[in-house]
Amino acid sequence: MKNAAALAALLAMTGVAHAQSPPGPEAPGPGGGGESPAVPTSPQEAGAPTAVDGRVTYQPDFFAQYTPQTALDMVRRVPGFSIDSGSDRRGFSGTAGNVLIDGARPSAKSQGLQDILGRIPAKQVVRLELIRGAASGEAAGQSVLVNVVRTASAGSGRYEAEAEISDSQRISPRGELSYNGRIGQMEFTLGADRYMEQRPLGGIRMLRDGQDNLVGARSDWTPRTYREANVNGAISTPLFGGTFNFNVSGGRENFKTALESQGFTVAPVSSVVSPAGPTVVAVPADSFRLSIDDRNRERELSADWERRFGDLTFKLVALDTREWGGNDESTRVRDNAGATAAVVSQRTRYESSESIARVSASWAVAPSHRIEFGGEGALNTLDAALSLTEDLGAGPSPIALPAANVTVEEERFEGFLTYNWKVSPRWTVESGVTVETSTISQSGDTTASRTLTYWKPNVQVSRQIGTRDQARVRLFRDVSQLDFGDFVSSATLADNTVAAGNPDLRPQATWRLEGVFDKRFGENGAVALTVAREWIEDASDLVPILDPRPGAPIPIYFDAPGNIGEGEVFSIRLTGTIPLGAVLKGGQVKVDLNWSDAEVTDPVTHRTRQISGFADTEANIEFRQDITAMKLAWGFEFYKRAEVQFFRVGELETYEEGPLMFGFVESTAIRGVKMRAFVENMLDSEFKRERRFYSPDRNGAVFRDEERERQFGRVFGVEVSGNF
Template identity: 25%
Template structure:
């Protein structure tokens, strides 16, 4: 596999340098884009410019432990936006184009910011000269199974008073999902024993109100305060009719309700101190997440209905205090970071059964309640310097110590020390080329929910709680190569190899239970390609193609069979191509998008299932970039009738020793999706 990966990398590198494309002129040490470079797209915000950056793939922040090292490959004024409330991307969605001076594309190794690799977009934003606002309205609806989504959108207003710049914003992130159609159930001999007609629809609404204050001064100091409050709702309804060959026909209804809220407080203050600058950061996140799932089976025979209800009321908290001190020593850049993080989960779970009288009666479920806490301290020292005019080095090293415990149980707290760090090299081997190499020791994230029992009613399965769960650790190697293609555009290729210990997957728990746990080791290897191809040299003015594709192959030893298999649910491949044509001399643009992806099977102890939607998604859009000062875009997707599919094999017991109980096959309609986008400023 590794030989194939290297062969593919070399072959692609050869194609990138093919003589069919003219040699570009000498490239500067960094690529710089001004608002004029994006004028044909009529952007309203800085984010609108960023998404059109050629050959650049935006990486949003990982769900890292605490704040940790940077992962979002977007900076604002050379600074990482160190918060857990959307980071730089969300801030740029509220930044007017008039305030953007330029976007610089830099190599991560030239920056004194630990964690970044490959290309980084640095958006240079000036202080707002005058008050301004932006708004976006994004209604959509589907032809089948869902309610219209009429209230998606956002609005923000930025102004200043004295040394303080402020932004007030509200955003409604919404989503609708739905599908329906046949579900076929076969016995172990392949005979059809049940036919279901199923309908599903789900909704999500997150309404976020934020206030951001930026303080300029005194002196060279700068501070930021972000206050956010988000109520959210996430109901779903899934129901089916079941026609069985034995005549025992029935129906099932599963409904879920989630109505909670969270708030965020993010503050930082940076100032000169001695030979460098000190930045102090504080983060507080609190989430109240009450969820109720109810499932009822009713029988055509008139037999009493059967049902179960799971109710979970959770309080989730995270508090982070972090300090970063950076200074220069000759050609060297140094940064020392110290961080303390406290994470907690307080879950109260209840389980109910439907009685013959039609009432839900609570049963004992002690494993569904508990408190989990972790206190963690981290320190990282980062060193960066240019070794030659074309070669840059960044080294980061340190570690973390943590205390992890179920505070309501009788198990002793567990204490850990984990080394962390990275080596990052950035190289410009020739004009028009750039390359980077990264070696990182990483500690992954875990969900405290996995420490406690979590019934999965829609799958008739329960994940047992696992008090022995630990975060995965990995050695990660990445190689990235970029090629400027002159007037033709830009292309990039990344190859990676990860060796993971304590990988998270499904494991046996107890005599016959299962749940989320750790397997000893796993590997992942893959490639990703990102390209922007301009068609102007061919005479098709204003047209371009953005193309992203990749594959991933993983291996882990199955805890039951001992055989090697993919990591459960790991993505196998993805392809995403978008064609856009801005018609010269007109305010119109049109385009189309084509995408596909697939994931590995999920391996439980008593079942194996594969769920996907596709095989291909096709969309088309038309856009007017100046309709009374607004940008209006109409889009329709799923033109190739991608469907919801699932193959599920369920066993009478553990799949290594028990026979097959039944095989389930879903092939269900999703239908076309229509959406409208209206953007404007005020």
């Protein structure tokens, strides 16, 4: 289940806690060169962070002012750190986020890190460790990690109840419940949650011809409802001299909407033209109603076993995920007299699976040298079917699409080796390589098979500056995850568009060179500047595909996900946590600012442009003030990104949203209970979309333009949570 706002009810990996840091190269290695070792920072007061060898340790007292209830509350307050799920990468380790629990990553792949952390009571956290420049096989692809170190708990639970109301005037209740317990040496977790969201979405579309004359308009009303429910459980117990963890989770979700759209034609009522333009009148024209019912179910089983044999740590992981889903859409078009002119219906069904087996070993060769190696095998499948019909009054007739009924299968194997060397107290070198091979086969409406091989090297050099600051340079190759849904055709009835399945799709591969300077100041101040350059192979974008079916009456080009060759990206990112104690007691600002410039060659116009869906600027600013004497906190979050564009064969689509603003007030005046009130979309921002159509393609002239503005209004809510 992948609703970012909704996904609660996922559990923490409740491995037997050792209250220790993960093993790593801590002692100085050869080649010190006369440099002084990094000395731990002396805390000026209880709870102040300490820093040794790039590892900043935060004790629970540091977070006391925030009155945390869960490990998630604590991780969110780590200066200069943001949670990254890492879910868009290939392989099991590649999907690891940047949070470890007791030195290891959770073996459950589909469960979000925030949900896992939300299941760990704050009183169970011994300390948090911010590890910079020390990525391991447990979290490949991450150079900054937070390790949550826990102690065993006799038993505790957590509850959360929430309700929100939007401009739809409907109340959406939500709730979750979890319990962590212990029976002898076995720890267990049980959890369940229910989520609901109801949003109105009204708007208007303005239609113009190629000469920018207003020729029509549409009034849209799109109420939508989303529901989700999940259950989960986990156990952790000693087994065969090691630790065995088992997780099970399942859930279902449903999304429904009904778009009512009324069209209008526009005509002048006077030949007199004012400076503001001609006076026009809107005459009701056609209308249509679109209904969507989208649903799916998912379950996941995962297990891991880990044991230490002297200097060697051995780990086995197994995972199996299954998902079943479907979508029913129907559009009924009426003429200006209200009579039904056409009915178009779409029905999709799919079943997907992923099975992974992984073995890894970590060997402490010497105090300053560590090697990790292992292998992984995976089987991914998708079985999808699409039917599309049109009824013009004589009964439904099928509309044939290429790659509408397809089975896709991928067999993937990889081996990896990493080597970490602590050259001196201030210098660390981390290197590694992964070799991956996969065979992708497709059957059904289209038949294809190919084998792909990638090697993914990685090297990072870290330099400790003083006791708290650090500089890092890293070069690595990354390969993106394939979305099997891109192999199957689909239709978007609301837009009257078709996306063809592409049997020749390849994963995007990227070389990335980045430099980072990480500066710490005061007790909770942090700033990090990242400058990066990327060289892309097989850039993922939209491509034109000729209808591959034999006997097609005329050449037809479809838009499809595909690869458009090489590309480059240059980016600068500034993140930080800035304490405001000098001017506002208890105040703090967190910033995440991104600027980037991406270039690819357009397959239609052959000119240089951005990557589809790529925003060149993005800003996220969070403010929070904790008034400890009143056990009160308040704050807001501001988010804005630049417009994004999608480049289709004969259409340029542009989206712009926001700025978006979220505000909250919370109180912990009642011991053990947190009460929170919030408002979303405080600025009542609009979502804008423009579709510009060209003939015969984007090399030609504009013949139609559609501008749409939509609003879902403000959302108000209250939340009560606590532990028991």
